Every structure is written in C-alpha cells, then in structure tokens.
Amino acid sequence: MLSLARVREAVVPRSLTSRLVVTSVALVAIVSLLVAVATAVAMRSYLTGRLDTEVHETLDRATRPLPDGFDFPPGLDPPDIPGQQIGTLTVYLGACGDTGTVLTDNGSGQAVEEEVPADVVDEIGALPSDGAAHTVEVTGWGDYRVVGGTDANGCSVVVGLPLQDVDAAVGSLVRWELALALLGVIAAAIAGNAVVRRQLRPLRQVAATAHEVSELPLAAGEIEIGARVPEELTDPATETGQVGAALNTLLEHVETSLTARHRSEQQVRQFVADASHELRTPLTTIAGYTELARRRGDPETAATALTKVQEESTRMTALVEDLLLLARLDAGRPLAHDDVDLTRLLLEAVDDARVVAPTHRWRVELPEDGTPLGVSGDELRLHQVVTNLLTNARKYTPEGTTITARLFSDGFEVADDGPGFPDSVRDTAFERFTRGDTARRREGGAGLGLALVRAIVQAHGGTVTLRTGPGDTRVRVSLPDTRCIRTT
Secondary structure: OOOHHHHHHHHOOOOHHHHHHHHHHHHHHHHHHHHHHHHHHHHHHHHHHHHHHHHHHHHHHHHOOOOOOOOOOOOOOOOOOOOOOOOOEEEEEHHHOOEEEEEEEOOOOOEEEEEOOHHHHHHHHOOOOOOOOEEEEEOOOEEEEEEEEEOOOOOEEEEEEEOHHHHHHHHHHHHHHHHHHHHHHHHHHHHHHHHHHHHOHHHHHHHHHHHHHHOOOOOOOOOOOOOOOOHHHOOOOOHHHHHHHHHHHHHHHHHHHHHHHHHHHHHHHHHHHHHHHHHHHHHHHHHHHHHHHHHHOOHHHHHHHHHHHHHHHHHHHHHHHHHHHHHHHHOOOOOOOEEEEHHHHHHHHHHHHHHHOOOOEEEEEOOOOOOOEEEEEOHHHHHHHHHHHHHHHHHOOOOOOEEEEEEEOOEEEEEEOOOOOOOOOOOOOOOOOOOOOOOOOOOOOOOOHHHHHHHHHHHOOOEEEEEOOOOOEEEEEEOOOOEEOOOO
16 A cells, blocks of 8 residues: 555645645635635525515515406416416415416417426425515426415415526526636646746756755865855845855855865875974984994994984974874863963073073063963963973074063063064964074974964963064964962
C-alpha cells in the first residue's frame, strides 16, 4: 500500500509556482461556488415569493363573491373560477366536496380541466389552514405552491400555481453560473500562472546566483567569489529582496572566511618554512663543528667546537621554547591569573635594559598621582612582553636613542625616537618571523619577539597597536581589568 507521504507527494505540487497557482485557482473556484449558491438561493427565494403573491391573488379571486348578473362563459360551469391561468390547481374541500382539478391546455388553445388524484386531495386537505403558502407535489404535474381559504358560500378552497417556471429559471441560472465559474477558473489559472511566474522571476535569478557560486572550486587555493545578486533585487521592502540581500551578505562572509583561511594556510606554510630554516642553521653549525672536532682531535679545536655547539644549542633551545609558547597560546592554553604590579614590572625591565645597553637613553614615565597600577594575569608572560618590546627597540635603533616606557590607566607603551619601522614590515610587524631590513637591524633574531607580544597580550584579553614614523615609534599595549593598587 502507498504511504500517506507518497500519496501527498504525488498529489500536492512541489514547486512554489504550482502551489501559488493552485491556491489562487482554488480560491477563485470557492468564491465562485459561494456566489453561485447565494445567487441561486436568493433568486429562488425571490421567484417563490412572487409566485406566492400570485397564488394569494388567485385565491382572492376564487373566494371573492361573483357580481350580480354575472353569467359564466359557455363551457365554464360553477364553481369554476374566471381568469385562471393554465396550470392553476383548484381543490374544494368539506361541504363542497373533496375534488380537485388542474387547468391545462388540450393542445388546440382551449383550456380544459383534469381531475387531481384523490390521494393528492387528501394530502392538500391535511395542510394547516394558516393562510401561508405550502409546497405540494401533484402527481403528474409536479410541485405546486398552494394556499387555502373560504369562499362566499362557506366552502374551503385551495388554489395553487406550479413551481415549474421557478425551477426552470433557477436551473438556467445555475447552469450559467457553472459555465461562468468554469471560465473564471480557467482564466484565473492562465492569468495566475503568468503573474506568479513573472513575480517569481527575481527569485529564480537569486537561485541562479547561488547555483553559480556552488559550482566554484572552494576547496583550496585563493578564492574570489565575484557572483552577487544584482542590486535591484536586494530591496529590503520585498521578500525576494530580503533573500537577495541575505545571500549577498552570506557570500561576503564566505569570501572573507575563505580569504582568511587561505591566508592562514599561507602563514602556516611560511611558518613551517621559516621555522625549518631557523632550526636548520644551528643544526648545521653544530654538525659542522662536531665534524671539525672529530677530524682534528686536538684539545683546542675540541674546546672551540664545544663552545660553538653550546651557543647554537642555546639559540636553538630559545627558538624552540618560543615556538612552543606560540603553539600553546594558539591552542588556547590558560595562563596564570595572579595580581601583577605593572609599575614594578616596568621599572625592573627598564633597569635590566639599562644594564644591557648603556649606550641608549632609558626613561620611565608614570602617572602624575604616582599610584601603582596592577592587573590580573601571568606575571612571567607580561614581563616577557615588556622585555621583548624593550629589546626590539634596543636592537633596531642606533646608539643614543631614547627609549621610553610609559604607564597608563589601561596599560603601557614603549616608545623610541629612532628611525621607525620600514614600510615593508609595517603591516606585518606582529607576524611570525618578520624581520626588519639590514639597514635597521644591528643584531640577529628569529623574528618572533613581536609575534609573542601580540599572542601573550591577546591571551590576556588585551590589544596591541603600532604607530611608527621617523623619530616616533610607539607600541601600545592595552589590558583589561587594570586597577590602582592601594598601598599602606
């Protein structure tokens, strides 16, 4: 047996166009049917009311006393009623006898009376004498509207007129209504199909844009999604425009995400290549000095080789530790949340830098009120941020440069009056393995200092920004939840 779902799929249209057309045609058909029924009922009620009026007029003539000296026409005997129309039913009950006749046409233009069956007379005699018209089926002549009364002689008289003309008029009306309703449904189907297809044309254009995007190779590589829904189809005042605008917004987000993914992939590849290069250099040096010591074998060469091996091992260890720290920060490893005195941290870091580079001028600027500033975070990592910034400023500026560490209510900054960052690295200064050019660099480095600064600050929920130019370079670190430390 077919399931209900399959039957529904076979009967109910699937496309939106078909559903809208079927719905509109069904509404037209229902409205036409309701109008037809209401019109037929109203017409039948009206015609029946007019027929009842004629029946009452006929009864009035039947019960009215005949004028003095009135002579019945030839062939018409009492109690026949003058002025009767063809099809008139007349029934006498009670003292005048239980008889009934119907006035008919014999086919030659003459009116003749035909007897009504006794059971019809009995049925009419059983009707209530309330003066209202009633419907009675007269065998052989159809339905009649009858009404009873009493004539001048005291006889009970019931007269009636056939409903044949009323039924014929209502039947003709119903046929015309059905024909017009059918034409209306056909016209609604044709017009509705054309109008719906025209109104849904913008939606098909939106779908075409989506299909065009779905055919693009989005799996890998640099992605550019140029397909967009036309601007005229993004009007938010229309449903189709809302869909078009939403699709354009989605495509922009997808393109941005794919661009970020591609950039991230490129950064990972570059990171792996740079890390491999940085690690290969000390490994090559270690291998070279080890081979030198093995071949010569004298104590002096062995001591020199061991010294170089130790230096390169230390360099490689620092590089690996920095890489591991970046990996842990990228993985979202939680940091410590201790109370850190930023004021003391800056003062100690600047004192250490002054010992390492006495040829530079070192300054610390604190708030005017002198209140120490604290923050919740990892003291060791925040100290590494300050040290990296001071070291970067020292390494990439000439002797005599003034380097200033300033404390603010929401963080701190390290500024110098050196030559500034070159244009080639200004936008990528905080990316991994980014180095300045040889004219600016005085000491070697792996290019991870500022990358670590940004990663540590972001792990604390803060931000780091760079403003650089000849004579004025500033790296600003903003941290959340900074607060004044009350001392006693």
